[in-house]
Amino acid sequence: MATVDNPSSSASSNLDAVNGSSSAAENGAENGSATSPKKRGVPEGLWIKCPGCSASVYRKEVERRANVCPKCEHHFYVSARERIAQVLDEGTFEPMDEHLRPTDPLEFADRKRYSERLLSEQRRTGLTDAAITGTGMIRARRVAFAVTDSAFIMGSMGSVVGERLTRLIEWATRENMPLIIISGSGGGARMHEGILSLMQMAKVSAALARYDQAGGLFISVLTNPTMGGVAASFASLGDLVFAEPKALIGFAGPRTIKATIGIELPEGFQTSEFLLEHGYIDRIVTRKNLKSEIARAIDYCGK
């Protein structure tokens, strides 16, 4: 029996950030290695062990339920592509700015060159960078749509993610289109592009401020995990903020906090439910209902 952990939950438990906007890609570092398991949705194998309830569940059954555990409603990782299929009307998605490719402006190298890491991440995930943007329909309403994939260098934001989101937001502003961004990022601002990544937070937030002024409706959906510089920029700026159940969401990584304050963190700290309780989330929405909830919100806002 395969007992691979849910990739995104193992990623979140490995967060080891010093500060918020980079509660960063510890796993991103590992992702590059040839030995890491293929990060595609639910782990391989006929039966899998659910990290939520420890039960052995039938993989096909999990997949049939949009990667949600049938026993405990644990929400497994879904890739950006699967997410598009789950949320948008079939065949309506038209990608934008696919021709933007990441580069290595700092000529950054840790134990591996960033330029090589990019290539191996691209090969492994089939993505060019951590965000897909474009337009599509949700229950026959046209929207500007973006989703980040937490498997690509921890879903971290570098220049390409920042630029794609900004272009999408500017387009949505011109076209007076509702904007949906589904975030999944354990990495926050991507360290490998240094200060340029940090500045994407300001760039995207500024674009959202213009969009807001023009009367645009922005629905931000937080999924496991949404941390650091992604949480501290566009993900928190929705007119409406939804979150999937039990997602890890926060500024600083749990390990950093624990190392700073030296005490155990309370049960359920930095989960969707914790954020709802503290007033930072409008609704917790299960994956099954996400599409209809988004459509309904758009209706209420008259968009």
Added chain:
Amino acid sequence: MDLAPGLEFEREVFLLETQLAELEKQTDRTPEAEETIRRLRGEVNDALRALYSNLDPWQTVQVARHKNRPYTRDYLNLAFDEFVELHGDKHFGDDRALLSGFAKIDRFKVMIVGHHKGRTYKERAASHFGCAHPEGYRKVMSKMRLAEKYKLPLICLIDTPGAYPGIGAEERGQAQVIAESMFKMSRLQTPVICVVIGEGGSGGALGIGVGDRVAVLEHAYYSVISPEGCAGILWKSHQYAPKAAAALRFTSRDLRGLGVVDDVLPEPLGGAHRDHRQMAACLKSYLTRTLTQLEAKPIDELVDERYEKFRRIGQFIEEPVAPAAAS
């Protein structure tokens, strides 16, 4: 002068400076002593020039964190004519890591906000060494709104290792307030000048960092993550901080080259910590000069240019759009 040991790479200069200070203390000096003083001064200056014209990134971090480096309060005393502190986030509490208030500089009345690390142990503990909580960002956002309403230019002095990582900070929306602050600053209808005076630590710095001009002091740094944090994650050990510091390209020269800062303010010989007055005079002249430039512009134009300035930041390849080819 405030002599400070502590920077390992400055050890020799420090010994010379100590020797010099001893001699300078004597009241009736012999001609030989005068000669020695002249010679030592020359040696100190030469040594400092050699060191500081070529600081490596890790040394820059040490200088930016120097305990005698001028902090926001020092600049308030030395570069501004008056400071009327305004507390009050009207929500939770008074964060000592972020100060805000009215201030006068030259002929300008301004709103100033700045991180403050604190000089004494008590001050440092109260401000968490310059790591702000959500109430700090809420406080400064409310002062930014005042600045906008009463047409006061906003000056932001940035000096923080990062926003505070703690339970209360998360409970009170650390991510939320930093996002909101950038969002609001990007459209604030008044001139905004941001200067990184020491440490520009990640989101905690950027939370007060969206302005018409962003400047950095020569030996300050501005980074997506602390070198220790980056080393811990990517090299699996904090010991690699000097390597991470070099890889992150965050010195003033790099920041200028990457198009992230508009101006670099030169520091006195041997760093700002050696001469607070000279550093403050340099900052003052930069601020008054820039305020004069910015006040001449219509506000709509200014806010549009502010947008475009951040809009341009980032590097990527834009491939020609070709008919779909399987890759």
